[in-house]
Amino acid sequence: LGKGLPLSEPDPDKRIYEALTPEQTISLKWLVQEIQTTLGVPLNEVFRHPTVSYKNKTEAAAASW
């Protein structure tokens, strides 16, 4: 979700992911709810990418669902 900034920073690990826009947050909430109801995935099994893999730790840091 979002992109790491500034793009002029040549080391992508040093970029900081921007916060979600209100529209992205609405979309994310809808998506997670659909995954829950359609596939039966409980909320406690939905994770930010950096929680389950080595990633830029600012990715999706402010996302909520």
Added chain:
Amino acid sequence: MVKLFLFFSLLILSACTSGFNTKEDGKLIVESVIFESNGSFSGDISGNETEAVCKEFVLSEDEGKNFFLQSRVATEREYTHDLLPSNCFSGGTLTTSQGRLATWKIDRARRGYLIFADGDVQYLYCADCTETIYFEACDIGCTHE
């Protein structure tokens, strides 16, 4: 006929000497490498790597040169999103055999980059590096069991 021969001779000579000494032309040979960081911890990546673990990621000069010789060019998308990253890294400056200066970084997950003095950036991945100091190779498309 002689003019034609001279023209093609100059053309071939030009092609042989105008390389920018990048990975794209397959001739990235490092002449000298200076380490400013070795066995360092970035703290930029999520996960369980610690400063103590990263202190073990120490590259020799030959291993650094070998990385640039063996690695392939990666896209920025691959480097940023698709390839596994690591907090453990080494870095510094280098000079290519054709005299280009660059800042470099290599991480334990086999990613690296070069930032040339003119601003060009090349992202790299070395699946073929055989040193056991790196994570197991996992290039694009690989899956861990």
